Amino acid sequence: MAAKNFEEALARVLVHEGGYVDDPRDPGGATNQGVTQRTYDAYRRSKKLSTRPVKLMTGPERNEIYRRQYWDAVQGDTLPDGLDYVLLDGAVHSGPKQSIKWLQRALGASYHGTVDGVIGLATFAALGDTTNYSALIDRICDRRLAFLKTLDGWPHFGNGWKRRVANVRAVAKADVLDIKNPSTVLAVPLAGGEAKARIEDARRAPSKTPGDAATGGGLGGLTMAGILQTLQEQLTPYSAAGGWIGKFVIILAVSGALLAIGGIAYRWYANRQRAKIADALDAVPA
The missing domain is CATH 1.20.58 (Methane Monooxygenase Hydroxylase; Chain G, domain 1)
Incomplete structure (x- = not known):
């Protein structure tokens, strides 16, 4: 676990996110390298700068947004290798709170806190009791996939989302197992996998x-x-x-x-x- 992992994890996520997209079926709307227009507007305002199209976002702006909005939110600098990347990718795709909830649920009986999407002492205590990070990554990815299947976008983006989760799983587990085979370790671009998957777009449960x-x-x-x-x-x-x-x-x-x-x-x-x-x-x- 180290701060230097941010650059590598960011590079992997950017492979999944691609460049500028504005698919009307994507609930994220106009998005550039994983950063939505709404997120970019908020970032610019926090810097006392005028808003502008996210398509014009610079590399340094993107990196700062990723670190502040996602990496720091999941406390990536303090997470084990592999797990930091899993939580970052989930945070960018579905929000930091949701990504942390997948971790908390995946920790199972060793986690004694509330499933609130906030990493605190209870989460770190449960992580400290965990020895099989590969199995933990599997459980997180399984929960993430179950979440994605409840969203309205699943019929259109499901294949891309499913391949993205599978790639994240493989790459992260390679980190945990210290596998150096490039064909196993590399993140790969996946059409449709970049569409945002937020809880606000979950389909309604059937009425009784x-x-x-x-x-x-x-x-x-x-x-x-x-x-x-x-x-x-x-x-x-x-x-x-x-x-x-x-x-x-x-x-x-x-x-x-x-x-x-x-x-x-x-x-x-x-x-x-x-x-x-x-x-x-x-x-x-x-």
């Missing part, structure tokens, strides 16, 4: 309302069937009305039962999907 409505309607139908059954028993001795009421009771009972079963099944599906998405977005405790 349709299931509740179907279940309520089905139970209501069964209740009505019971009422009509009682009415049929009262009318049968006096008229022929009991016959058609009986048929209607059967239809109502079957329909109500099917509707109630369908509603219960949908509620189970909706709850399961909501829990899955919440877990992927780190909205639930580990």
